Amino acid sequence: MIRIDFRSVILFSAFLRIFLIIYGEWQDTHMEVRYTDVDYLVFSDAAALVVSGVSPYKRSTYRYSPLIAYLLTPNSIIHRSWGKVLFSVSDLLVGFFIRSILKLQGVSDKICMYSVMVWLFNPFTFTIGTRGNCEPIICAMVLWIILCLMKGKLVQAAFWYGLVVHLRIYPIIYALPIVLALDPCYFQSGKKPVLRKWSSGAIKAALSSTTKNVSERVHKWGVILRLFTKERIQFGLLSGTIFFLFTAIFFYLYELEFLHEALLYHLTRTDPRHNFSIYFYHIYLHYEQEFSLPEKLVSFLPQVILQLVLIYRFRKDLPFCFFLQTVGFVAFNKVITAQYFVWFFCLLPLILPWSNMKLKRGLLCIFLWIGAQTHWLLWGYLLEFKGKQVFMYLWVASLLFLAVNTFVLVCVIIHHTCSPLFKPLEHVNRTKSTKYKQWRPG
Numbered sequence: 001m002i003r004i005d006f007r008s009v010i011l012f013s014a015f016l017r018i019f020l021i022i023y024g025e026w027q028d029t030h031m032e033v034r035y036t037d038v039d040y041l042v043f044s045d046a047a048a049l050v051v052s053g054v055s056p057y058k059r060s061t062y063r064y065s066p067l068i069a070y071l072l073t074p075n076s077i078i079h080r081s082w083g084k085v086l087f088s089v090s091d092l093l094v095g096f097f098i099r100s101i102l103k104l105q106g107v108s109d110k111i112c113m114y115s116v117m118v119w120l121f122n123p124f125t126f127t128i129g130t131r132g133n134c135e136p137i138i139c140a141m142v143l144w145i146i147l148c149l150m151k152g153k154l155v156q157a158a159f160w161y162g163l164v165v166h167l168r169i170y171p172i173i174y175a176l177p178i179v180l181a182l183d184p185c186y187f188q189s190g191k192k193p194v195l196r197k198w199s200s201g202a203i204k205a206a207l208s209s210t211t212k213n214v215s216e217r218v219h220k221w222g223v224i225l226r227l228f229t230k231e232r233i234q235f236g237l238l239s240g241t242i243f244f245l246f247t248a249i250f251f252y253l254y255e256l257e258f259l260h261e262a263l264l265y266h267l268t269r270t271d272p273r274h275n276f277s278i279y280f281y282h283i284y285l286h287y288e289q290e291f292s293l294p295e296k297l298v299s300f301l302p303q304v305i306l307q308l309v310l311i312y313r314f315r316k317d318l319p320f321c322f323f324l325q326t327v328g329f330v331a332f333n334k335v336i337t338a339q340y341f342v343w344f345f346c347l348l349p350l351i352l353p354w355s356n357m358k359l360k361r362g363l364l365c366i367f368l369w370i371g372a373q374t375h376w377l378l379w380g381y382l383l384e385f386k387g388k389q390v391f392m393y394l395w396v397a398s399l400l401f402l403a404v405n406t407f408v409l410v411c412v413i414i415h416h417t418c419s420p421l422f423k424p425l426e427h428v429n430r431t432k433s434t435k436y437k438q439w440r441p442g
Contacts, residue, residue, distance in 0.1 A: 004113065005113075006099060006112075006113060006116070009095075009113065009116065009117060009120060010092060010095060010096075010120075013092060013095065013120040013121070013126070014088075014092060016126060017088040017091065017092070017126060017129065017130050018088075020126065020127065020130035021081055021084045021085065021088065021130050023035070024036055024084070024130060024131065025081065035131060036084075036131055036132050037128075037131040037132045037133050037339075039132065039133055039134070039339075040083060040084070040131065040132025040133065041132075042059060042061055042062050043062075043064075043068060043069065043072050043075075043083055043132065043134065044072060044075045044076075044080060044083065045059040045062070046059045046062040046064075046068075046069040046072075047069045047070070047071075047072035047073045047075050047076060047083075048075070048076045049069070050066070050069045050070060050073055051073050051076045051077070055253075055254050055257065056069040056254075057254060057257045057258060057261050062261065063261045063262060063265050064134070064167075064168075064262060065166055065167050065246070065250065065262050066250050066253070066254065066258065066262075067166075067167060067246070068134055068167070071083070071086060071137075072086070083132055083134075084129065084130055084131075084132050086137075087128075087129035087130075087132065087133065087134060087135075087136045087137065088129040088130055088136070090129065090136035090137045090139070090140045091120075091125065091126065091128075091129040091136040091139075091140075092120075093136075093140040094119055094125075094136060094139050094140050094143055094346050095116050095119055095120045097140060097143035097144060097146075097147055098115060098116050098119055098143065098346075098349045098350065099112055099115075099116050100147055101143065101146060101147055101150065101319070101350055102115055102198075102349070102350065102353065104147075104150050104151075104195055105195055105196070105197060105198045105353075105421075106195075106197035106198045106199070107198045107353045111352070111353050114352070115349035115350070115352050115353065116349060118348060118349045118352065119345065119346060119348075119349050122345055124338070124341055124342060124345060125342055125345055125346075128339060128342050133339050133342075135339050135342045135343065136342070137167070138164060138167060138168045138171070138343070139342060139343070139345075139346035140346075141160055141163070141164040141167075142164060142171060142174070142322070142346065142347075143346060143347075143350075144160055145157050145160050145161050145164065145174075145178075146318065146319060146322070146350075148160065149178070149181065149193075149318070150193070150195060150421070151192070152187070152191075152192040152193050154182070154187070154231055154234060154235055155234075155238060157178075157235065158234070158235045158236075158238035158239040158242070159238060159239070159242055161174075161175075161178070161235075161239045161242075162238065162239035162240065162241065162242025162243040162245075162246075163242055163243075163246065165239075165243050166242070166243050166246045166247060169263065170326075170329065170343065173307055173325050173326070173329055174322055174325065176307075176311050176315075177311050177315045177318060177321045177322070177325070178235070178318075179232050179235065179236065180311070180315045181315070181316075181318050181421070181422070182229065182231040182232045182235060183229075184229050184231075185422075185424040185425060186422035186423070186424065186425065187229075187231045187422075188425055189230065189231075191425060193422045193425075194422060194423040194425060195421065195422060195423070196419055196420055196421065196422065196423050198353050198354070198419075247259075247263070250262070275335050275336050275337055276336035276337070276338075276373075276376060276398055276401055277333055277334055277335055277336045277398060278395070278398045278399055278402050279299055279334045279335075280335075280395070280398065281391060281392075281394070281395035281398070283334070284391065299332075299334045302332045303328070303329055303332045303333070306328045306329075306332060307325055307328065307329065310324045310325055310328060311325070314418065316418075316420035316421065316422075317354075317418045317419055317420060317421060318421040319347060319350040319351055319421065320350075320351045320354070320416060320418065322347050323344055323347040323348060323350070323351050323412075324409065324412075324413070326343050326344040326347060327344045327405065327409050328409065330343060330344065331402055331405040331406065331409075332402075351412075351416065354416055354417045354418075354419055355412070355415055355416055355417070356415050356416075356417060357411065357412070357415035361411065361415070365407075365408045365411055365412075368404050368407065368408065369404055369405070369408055371404075372397075372400050372401045372403075372404040372405075373401060375397050375400065375401075376394070376397040376398060376400075376401050378397075379393050379394040379397050380394060
């Protein structure tokens, strides 16, 4: 029987990505349909403008932080595939971080390996970086933040959190669960947080008494007073400072153009192009009319309600909470493209060891999700390439895709064994003290 170790998996994954980058160059040269993502051409053009001393926002549809353009300046100096290599390296880093997070939680080597492979050999993920999309960088940063929190490195976590929100605004949804996780029960000055270890047995029974005791202490001393802790204030101030520092620097360099394209555009975006979102058809029908600001923001209401419910219920199980938040955020977003799926695919391996879903149910969820997406793509092909007026059918396909996403999300929740990421320090200290009292010399 062939033994597969982590090093072999990483090496094979690296060669696979190198092959796809080289193949992509060949396909772009010899075939009508390009392998390279359109966004990569936008990144490259913006980077070329930066090299020539011009604002990256002179490139139409560039709506990202200038940092992305800066990172890709070697495209104009070294080779045009530099960015693809950078994104693919970030893709591999995600695999390293997944393994590190699971190992810290005591997950067995075998399950760790399977979980990492779910990311590294997912067709959605190994093509996204090689086609030139920047999402693997964001995914790597999100996982690094989780890893820093687990190790008690709050300064590092705050720095990278402020930076990742600057790069891509969507991780702002993680702010509340992170702040709630920095509870004095888990984080105290001079002490590392204690992680709850994974086990193949039942976890729920072991958690009930501890969770109950913690909630009683919180009620006793007052929730409001416990919110303003040193760790929470430190994290909020540092991450906010990093976000506003980078924003201020680029506002100084590129003025309102940067502010609108990189930040405000994503809050009030009304895109008439067809996409997986259930909102696209309404926007398409009324695009020539001027939407008021409340109309542009009203679509955030279902997202906000869903986020608050998920955070309230699953905030202690931080990786699982992140995963549910991201799936819910993407499913109800005004614009949904395939690259957004990577946002929660990087978090999926972190929750698999705690799932008791049977293989048949798991395959059903996968086939339903892929089937609903394929059904949508069929109508999208008829509209985009054949010029058929199938907007209504495409909208119905979007509704079906939302229904399937909701079904899969519910299935994942039902078959997940919730386990708080951290152990209360008081509980740990009390357990050690009890063991010491029970032991008495001769």
